[in-house]
Amino acid sequence: MSNHFHFLLRAKESVQASILNADKTGLHSANKVYSKQIGKMISSYTQAFNKMESRHGPLLESPFKRLKVDSESYLRNLIIYIHQNPLDIGISVNNYEYSSYKAIISDRYTVLERTEVISYFDDIENFKFYHRNRVDDTLSKF
Numbered sequence: 001m002s003n004h005f006h007f008l009l010r011a012k013e014s015v016q017a018s019i020l021n022a023d024k025t026g027l028h029s030a031n032k033v034y035s036k037q038i039g040k041m042i043s044s045y046t047q048a049f050n051k052m053e054s055r056h057g058p059l060l061e062s063p064f065k066r067l068k069v070d071s072e073s074y075l076r077n078l079i080i081y082i083h084q085n086p087l088d089i090g091i092s093v094n095n096y097e098y099s100s101y102k103a104i105i106s107d108r109y110t111v112l113e114r115t116e117v118i119s120y121f122d123d124i125e126n127f128k129f130y131h132r133n134r135v136d137d138t139l140s141k142f
Contacts, residue, residue, distance in 0.1 A: 002089075005098075006082040006085065007038075008069075008078060008079065008082060009034075009038075011034065034066065035064075035066060038064060038066070039064075042059075042060065042064065045059075046058060046059045046060075072120060075120060076120050076121065076130070077135050079117065079120070080130055080131055080135040081135045082099075083099055083100070083101045083131055084131065084134060084135060086099065087134070093131050100112055101131065104117055104118065104127070105124060105127070105128065
């Protein structure tokens with residue numbers, strides 16, 4: 001996508017537990033930690049990109065959005081929604097080079113949690129089947 005991107009991230013259980021048990025307020029409160037980490041990642045990427053391209057200034061126009069995934073059905077729909085996003089610009093799910101879809105359905109090495117992602121759809125064939133049917137945009141909460 002030329003004007004946006006999606007990340008679906010899960011914090012490690014140990015990080016979640018330490019955040020939930022933290023007695024902090026303000027910028028260090030539980031609801032700000034993830035946003036700060038994503039902000040650092042985007043800032044680091046921007047600095048590296050600007051250095052490589054001999055430019056300066058922000059790459060992104062507005063703050064990022066973050067949503068809490070609160071159910072398995074929402075998670076499944078979100079995975080499909082993200083993978084189907086290139087359909088809006090006329091690129092198939094199988095042909096978008098910046099998607100995790102091909103990495104998930106392949107046997108090649110990946111750092112993605114392929115087995116876990118597929119498990120939300122029961123098996124690889126169901127994973128592919130659900131991706132062939134357009135997810136309802138209202139289910140994605142975007």
